[in-house]
Amino acid sequence: MAIYDLAVIGKGLVGSAAIRHLTVNCPELNVCVIGPDEPSNRKTHDGVFSSHYDQGRITRVLDPSPLWGNLARESIARYPLIESTSGLRFHHRVGCLRATDIPERVLEIDACAARFKPPHRRLDAAGCLERYPYLSFSDKFVAWDEQGEAGYINPRQLIEAQLKAAEAKGATVIREIVSGLAVKRDGVEITTRVGQRFQARKALLSAGGYSNTLLERKLDMPTKSHTILLAETPPDEIERLRRMPSIISSFDNPAVDSLYMLPPLPYPDGKTYIKLGPSGLDERYFDTTEDDRELIPWFQSDGSAVIAAKMKNALHRMVTDLKVISYQTAPCLITYSAHGNPYIDAIVEDRLYVTTAGNGYGAKSSDEIGRIGALLCATNEWHSDLERAEFRAIYADGGSK
Ligand SMILES: Cc1cc2nc3c(=O)[nH]c(=O)nc-3n(C[C@H](O)[C@H](O)[C@H](O)COP(=O)(O)OP(=O)(O)OC[C@H]3O[C@@H](n4cnc5c(N)ncnc54)[C@H](O)[C@@H]3O)c2cc1C
Known part of the structure; x- marks a missing residue:
């Protein structure tokens, strides 16, 4: 069974950003991202889907919410770096x-x-x-x-750029659907639909609208x-x-x-x-x-x-x-989340973390959401000037821890 220090589940906009940040900020870690490619025919596909199968997502800083404005500003500032390291253009001014x-x-x-x-x-x-x-x-x-x-940004191209940059720095991309996620005493065990098993010391769940399907205690989402x-x-x-x-x-x-x-x-x-x-x-x-x-x-x-x-x-x-x-x-x-901000939190401290709920605004800000989630998972510490409490996970049972 393959063993990783950290596995990101879901290679959408946030998961692909998270894996790139791990390779840049924590190069000593052996990391992978697990998630399927876009289906070639959505009319017959019966696997998982996503919120990024498109050619355009609006990007801008002006927002009624200062928190979202901030996430966008931080992300947009790194678009040129992601374009130059990957050689792929996704940002159109x-x-x-x-x-x-x-x-x-x-x-x-x-x-x-x-x-x-x-x-x-x-x-x-x-x-x-x-x-x-x-x-x-x-x-x-x-x-x-x-x-x-x-x-606007092209979300398909942004994901490709993030993954290309992450792979160039040693990350493994596993193009499969995760069917099971079990938190054990010494790590997380991940099973895929085709029956592969992976072990990781920690995992970051970034499966967008599918995140709850892999969690025991459900998020209010x-x-x-x-x-x-x-x-x-x-x-x-x-x-x-x-x-x-x-x-x-x-x-x-x-x-x-x-x-x-x-x-x-x-x-x-x-x-x-x-x-x-x-x-x-x-x-x-x-x-x-x-x-x-x-x-x-x-x-x-x-x-x-x-x-x-x-x-x-x-x-x-x-x-x-x-x-x-x-x-x-x-x-x-x-x-959506219960508070209108993304959920970026520990589900099981030191083992399983989550970044999900873009609330319809997550594409342009995905690089910063992915960065904060990746570093929280890798270090157990909050690496942002924004208040951690604003991103706390709220569960369907009404609790938040
Ligand atoms: C029509 C539309 C227009 C939008 N317009 C804008 C906009 O203009 N600007 C903006 O900023 N935002 C916009 N958004 C929101 C933005 O697209 C989302 O917030 C963003 O896609 C969220 O990123 P994510 O990574 O959380 O989820 P996703 O991008 O959905 O990625 C989740 C990933 O998880 C994977 N996954 C799911 N289940 C599993 C599993 N079991 N195992 C492994 N992988 C799994 C999926 O394959 C997918 O790749 C729009 C959304 C929609 C639907």
Whole structure:
């Protein structure tokens, strides 16, 4: 049986960041990461899925929460290093426009802008129209046009870059699904679906929405379906929208759907799509406490047709005279925590640790979340200026230790 000092379970955005940080900060450790590759056909796949099978995730510092702003800032600062060590490009600085007419949100984002001072301009509706003539906002809107490092990342490429950099420094990548995790007196025993067994002195669980399926005591981790709309964009529209930033909008009017949107991006099928998703529209919650049975039919489906129809309306309301060749929809999963921050904590002190619950914001900040989790697991110490208590694991039984 192969024996490691530390095993990371899940090679998604956070797990792949964690393994790279272990190779950089703890080079003396023999480390591995265990997790499957993206399925080649999600319609027939019946293994585990993830929240990163896509071409774009918005990245920006401006956020209503200072904690999330901080995690993003730390992560974004390391993107150039990850790109240069891996030789892979995943970061696209197209800017991020954050627009809202909700008074409390305006105050929160102004406070974040004053605190972190990312390069940005604060625009009213007229200023917004002047800069982005194809976007339509009502007079009551305030928009923060964040520039500098804001824009989007390609999550598939970021994971590949993290793993490439980690492997170059000696980490082992095991492309299998973990089916069993047993904490023993002297370490953790890990079994995979194909029957392999590994032993590690410690393990870090970073299995996203599947984390509870491997834990005895379940985390309070509502796991919600999320439908995305892909609008295939013709060449003349790609040209017209070539300076389009990533966009996050939140509306005061409950009849108008808030959404986030990425500019036209190339996808693996050779086509170019504007991708958008809803913020706050009700979808459905899954029971992931015992196993992943409810997730398989969801990921094999095309998501919710009702949500897709609402987003189609919202897209055409926001981007004026938009021409679209075709629409597609796809399913995804958002994993929440009880306090709205990621869980980064010890499950069994000195043995098993967890980093999970991106709350829909985890991609851009995954490098810092992975770093804090990796170092906590390796050293039993908290290596961040952020308060450890803000990241404590809260369990489904209401307890936190
Ligand atoms: C449609 C959509 C849009 C989003 N947009 C944004 C955005 O614009 N900006 C942003 O910052 N965030 C965004 N997010 C959130 C972000 O994608 C997630 O927070 C992020 O993916 C969480 O990273 P993770 O590593 O915790 O989970 P994941 O990325 O899901 O990775 C978990 C990994 O664990 C693996 N795994 C699961 N079970 C097992 C097992 N039993 N054994 C081994 N491995 C296992 C999976 O294969 C997967 O690779 C979005 C999410 C969705 C769904």
